[in-house]
Amino acid sequence: MKYKILGIIMAVFSLFIGCKNDNLSVATAANFAPFEYIDGGEFKGIDIEIAKIIADELKLNLVINDMEFDSVVQSVVSKNSNIAMSGLAINDTRKQVIDFSDTYFNAAQMILVRENDKRFFDVNKLDSTNLVKKINSIKNLKIGVQAGTTGEFYAKGDKDWGFDGFKKAEILSFTNGAMAVTAMLNNQVDIVIIDEMPAKVLQKSNKGTKIIDIALTNESYAIGVSKDNKELLENINKILSSIKEDGRLEKIISKYYE
Ligand code: ARG
Numbered sequence: 001m002k003y004k005i006l007g008i009i010m011a012v013f014s015l016f017i018g019c020k021n022d023n024l025s026v027a028t029a030a031n032f033a034p035f036e037y038i039d040g041g042e043f044k045g046i047d048i049e050i051a052k053i054i055a056d057e058l059k060l061n062l063v064i065n066d067m068e069f070d071s072v073v074q075s076v077v078s079k080n081s082n083i084a085m086s087g088l089a090i091n092d093t094r095k096q097v098i099d100f101s102d103t104y105f106n107a108a109q110m111i112l113v114r115e116n117d118k119r120f121f122d123v124n125k126l127d128s129t130n131l132v133k134k135i136n137s138i139k140n141l142k143i144g145v146q147a148g149t150t151g152e153f154y155a156k157g158d159k160d161w162g163f164d165g166f167k168k169a170e171i172l173s174f175t176n177g178a179m180a181v182t183a184m185l186n187n188q189v190d191i192v193i194i195d196e197m198p199a200k201v202l203q204k205s206n207k208g209t210k211i212i213d214i215a216l217t218n219e220s221y222a223i224g225v226s227k228d229n230k231e232l233l234e235n236i237n238k239i240l241s242s243i244k245e246d247g248r249l250e251k252i253i254s255k256y257y258e
Contacts, residue, residue, distance in 0.1 A: 022060055023061045023082075024060035024082050024083065025063040026051045026062065026082070026083055027065045027075035027081035027084045027085075027224075028064060028065070028085055028086045030045075031175075031176035031178065032045075032086065032176070032177065033045060033198060033201045034046055034256035035047045035087040035197070035221075036085070036086060038066075043066070045256070046105070046252055047085040047086065049252045050085065050240075050252065054223075057235075057239050068147070068148075069147065069176070076225065077226070082225075082229070083224060083225050083236070085224075087105075088221060088222065089220060089222075093160070098224040098225060098227060099225045099226070099227050099229075099230075100224060101233060101237050102240050102241065103220035104223075105220065106221075108196050108217050108218060108219060109154050110193070110196045110216065111191050111199075111211070112191065112193075112194065113190070113191050114184060114185065115209060119138060120191075124213060124214070128214050128216055135191070136168060138169075138190075139168075141166070141168070141191070142172060143169045143171050144172050144181075144183050145173055145174070145193050146174060146176055151195065152171065154193065154217055155169070172189055180192045181202050181206050182206075184209070185208060193216070
């Protein structure tokens with residue numbers, strides 16, 4: 001009897017330990033449709049679907065750690081999460097603290113404006129250099145960005161791109177893109193700089209907004225992994241290459257294009 005109880009305790013204990021080690025925890029900021037967002041109480045999006053495949057292939061339970069975007073990289077550094085999947089662009093500053101997997105998506109920063117803002121009526125014909133010039137020529141411009149993102153770095157000036165930033169403009173940082181767009185519609189900022197696909201989603205759900213369809217940057221999304229987990233990094237790269245080869249990645253991405 002004594003041994004039976006001991007056995008049960010041991011079994012429960014090992015189950016507990018086992019569960020703990022069998023997770024793949026993913027740091028993300030689920031406010032970035034179509035890459036990660038919450039819909040009907042569920043995590044959805046391109047990154048979430050890729051994360052599910054990775055967890056399945058590695059026979060791990062997927063755990064989503066939802067947080068503000070500017071904590072995502074740190075969560076991997078401090079090992080509170082195994083990986084970061086958050087529409088996370090490769091950049092040199094981040095590379096100093098985490099490893100990046102191979103890339104799975106090409107992205108660009110774009111500009112959202114108010115539809116009725118006359119200053120931006122004819123800009124769609126410009127190239128990116130002239131668009132930047134045009135923006136620099138506007139007095140007292142306020143630019144909304146998401147805190148901790150490459151869009152913010154770009155707007156403030158970033159040596160990764162050799163871009164000085166919009167020096168004369170005032171840059172206001174928001175927790176997420178939706179808040180920045182609301183601020184724009186309330187005339188608290190004039191333009192919003194954010195990644196292309198999220199810009200398109202935000203444009204659709206916010207009447208009175210318009211996208212300037214000109215890429216300001218050239219970025220690649222990848223998965224962030226702790227610097228001392230090369231085995232996981234390698235496994236992730238293998239899975240990424242297999243979903244690229246067999247068309248699964250393309251299928252996931254195209255599901256979110258309307
Ligand atoms: N691609 C940009 C970056 O890497 C923005 C990502 C924002 N992601 C999010 N889930 N809110 O900085």
